[in-house]
Amino acid sequence: MASDREQDAEIALAMATSTNKFARLVRMMMLIKRWTTGQNQQETEERLDDRNMLMFKFFETVAGTKNLSIIGNHQEESMSWFNKIWHLSINETNNFYYRWSAIVMLSCIYNLVLIPVMIFAEFRQSYYKPWLVANAITDVVNLFDILIQSKREFMEDGVCITEPKAMLVKYFKSRDFILDLLSVTPSDLVMLIFPNLAFVRLNRLLKIHRIFDFMERTEIRTNFPHLFRLLRLIVVCFVIFHWNACVYFLLSILYGYQDSEMEDWVFSYEKILDPLLPKCNNRLYAGTCLFDEDGLDAHERHTYVDELLDFWEPKKYVREFSNLTKKYSLSFYWSSLTLVNLGEQPSPTQLSQMLFEIVDTLLGLVIFAIIVGDIGNMVTSMNLARSTFEEKKDGCKRYMRFRKVNQVLERKVVEWFEYTWTRGQAKVDESKIVEYLPSRLHGQMSVQIHMDTIRKVRLFQDCEAGLLYELVLRLHLQIFSPGDYICRKGDVGKDCEAGLLYELVLRLHLQIFSPGDYICRKGDVGKEMYIIKRGCLEVVSPDGLKVFATLNEGAVFGELSILNIPGNKNGNRRTASIRAVGYSDLYVLTKDDLWDAIREFPDAKKSLIDKGKEILRKDNLLKESDDEAELSDMEIEGIPIEERLSKIRKNLYKLEETINKYASSFHGGNAEMKRRITQLEQRYKTRKHSIQGLYSNMNIDF
Structure with missing residues (x-):
């Protein structure tokens, strides 16, 4: 065992x-x-x-x-x-915590609304037991919220802290813990002795800070922030009016409202009578539902009021409302009139009533200022983009009038402004969004928007993910107007590394062209590649009279001109003129961005140039006889300074190796020559006499 x-x-x-x-x-x-x-x-x-x-x-x-x-x-x-x-920990940014905050918020609103309502005796008599059950449920929610808050993760020096003891200490030292603890104090036990003393639950209102927390999170999450702020303002006004109405009825109880009259300041049943409604329909039974006033003066009805009452007595009924409805509706009506400073209420007769009126007047002024300010801010925020856009457009129009721009061009500029606004381009500043977002989030968003587009380019298919990422960051938008000329010559090959495509997609940027604008003309030096995002372009003759082809959404052109392909018969020149038919949005990739992206991908660079050569070879536009020196010069043209310096450094290393090789060969030959000369001198010394005798016989002097 x-x-x-x-x-x-x-x-x-x-x-x-x-x-x-x-x-x-x-x-x-x-x-x-x-x-x-x-x-x-x-x-x-x-x-x-x-x-x-x-x-x-x-x-x-x-x-x-x-x-x-x-x-x-x-x-x-x-x-x-x-x-x-x-070891349980909860991230405050996930959906679980947000939904739990919504439950706690509803619990807080319940207490905020129901606690003052208990001042009405009819409500206590009719809903006392359900109210106790609901109180128990909200108290359980508050208790669980303390547990949830003690398990909430927090950030410290940029690091998410999930250690249980650290989370507990953080929560226990916070002000929220003290408020949460006081809010669950069992003050309801007093109601065992005094059942009608509902205000002992006022400590539950200390949990109100969770309502503000939920509102802040909702304002960040919602897609309709202005509508949410308006609803929040309405709810706040309702709660203030509601509490003020309950306090007004409490004062009415203290001063006795049972025998009050119409002119009294406190509540009175005479101020809110049950409505009298007719039993018959005047449209269907005009003969029996209308009092015959023929021969009578309508301005003298007070003389035959008794006859009118006798006529309508059997034809009416009273729509009776409960006392709770009358008390609350009249109190709420009084509260709303007082807080918005409309007046038209009986004057107070007691000091406490006057003080309450003064406080209500001051509070009403503050509420009115807050309402006007919040609504003004909402209207300003809603119209901010439009106002900024109109300011820029008006400034441009004033500038054109100052510079005496012709009406045709001025109208074209105004039409461009109208197009950018209607298409939503002017409402969102992409550059500011990019500057605000972290680079990682910007990259992910750019990939989701542009990756499908950049993969349509045959040259960048199957490229490295890193290069595609860099290219996407460099994409920018260009909008071409109808009739604008762009340009295109050939497509680019397949099998490009995914990393390179990722870098290229990140470098795309948008440009907008107006109708009739030329994107490029035949013979121009090509410095950009274009991707049509929206619009239609035409390939035209140099004079613009003949249309050869039409380019639609998704078409790509100009990619060969930014590669600096060695042996290209056209060099980097445009081979056709491109014009925009209507307003056109084009994503542009510049030559500098391309070479900057492929700097870290030498294999992809070689692959791109080889594919470009294949395309040129099919069109018979490639010179196969170019020597290596000429190829190197064409490669260097247009690439970044860092790339050029790297190539120069490599050439210097090669030149140094060549010089060292020849220097070593020279020193070796020189040493061999000296050795041979030394051997010759030694042999001459040993055979000097025989050599001199030989040459003396030949009559040669040394």
Whole structure:
């Protein structure tokens, strides 16, 4: 038995400390060990029953933590769940916390609205028990919210803190914890002695800070911020009017409203009578539902009022409303008139009534100023983009009049402004959004918007993801007007690395062209590649009279001119003139952006140039006889300074190697020559006399 307990302890330790695949591996090894020693497998099944596994998965889903093991006996299992809850952490930016905040917000609004309503006796008599049940539910929500808040992650020096003790200390030291703790104080126990003393629940209103927290998060998340602010303003005004109405009726109770009259300041039933409604329809039964006033003067009706009353007595009925409806509606009406400073109410007769009126007047002035200010801010925010756009357009029109621009061009500029506004281009400043977003988010957004477009270019298909990323960041928008000329010559090849495509997509930017604008003309030096995002372009003759082709959305042109392909017979010149038919949006990739992107992708660069050569070779536009020196010069043209310096540095290294090679050869030859001369001198010295005798016989002097 002791051995069995030791084995159980080993299994429990392994299952409690292991996680993920390693935990499952250790657990399986322990089970195999017990099976080989003849242990009953049913014990293991009892440890991992379905109920515990479901609860385990639930906590794992909510907390987002790693897998924890569930061990055998009940005590160890309880410890495991305690540890699981202890290590639970909640990210305040996820949907779970937002939805929970919505529940807490509803609980706070319930207390904010229902606590003062208990001043009405009819409400207490009719809804007292349901009110107690609802109070218990909201109190449970507040208690759970304390647990949720103690498990809320927080940022410290840019690092998300999920350590349980740190989260608890952070929450316990905060002001929110004190308010939350006071809000759940069981003040309801006083109602066991005084059932009608509902205001003992005022401490629940300390939870109101959670309403503001939810509103801030909703304002960030919603797609209709102006509508949300308007609804928030309406709710705030309603709550203020509601509380003021309840306080007014409380004063009416203190001063006694049962015997009050129409002219009294307090509530009076005479001020809100039940309406009298006719039983018959005047349109269908005009003969029986209309009093015959023929021969009578309508201006003298007071002389036959009794006859009118007798006539309508059997033809009317009273629409009776409950006392609660009358009390609350009249109190709310009085509150709204007073807070908006409309007056038209009976004058107060007591000091406390006067003080209450003064406070209401001051509060009404503040509320009125807040309402006017908030609505003004909302209107200003809603019209800010339009006002800024109109200011720019008016400034441009004044500038054109000052410079005496002809009417045709002025009308074209105004039409361009109208087009950009109607298409939504003027409402969103892409450059400011890009500057505000982090580079990573900007890259992800650019890839989602432009990746499909950039992959349509045959040259960039299957490029490296890194290069595509850089290209997307450099894309910018160009809008071409109808009749604008762009240009296009050939397509680019396939099988480009994905990293290069990723870099290229990030470098695209938008340009807008007006109708009739020339994007490029034949013979111009090509410095950009164009992708048609929206609009229609025409390939025309140099004089613009003949149309050769039409380019629609998704077409790409100008890619070969920015590659500096060696041997291109056209060089980097445009081979056709391109004109915009209507307003056209074009994404542009410049030569500098392309070379900057492919700088880190030498293999992709070589692949692009080879594919460009294949395209030119098919059109018989490639010179195959160009030597290597000429190719190098064409490659250097137009590329960034850093790339040129790198090429110069490589050439210097090669030149240095060549010089060192020739210097070494020279020194070796020089040493060999000296050695031979030395040998010759030595031989001459040893054979000097014989040589002199030989040459003396030949009559030669030395």
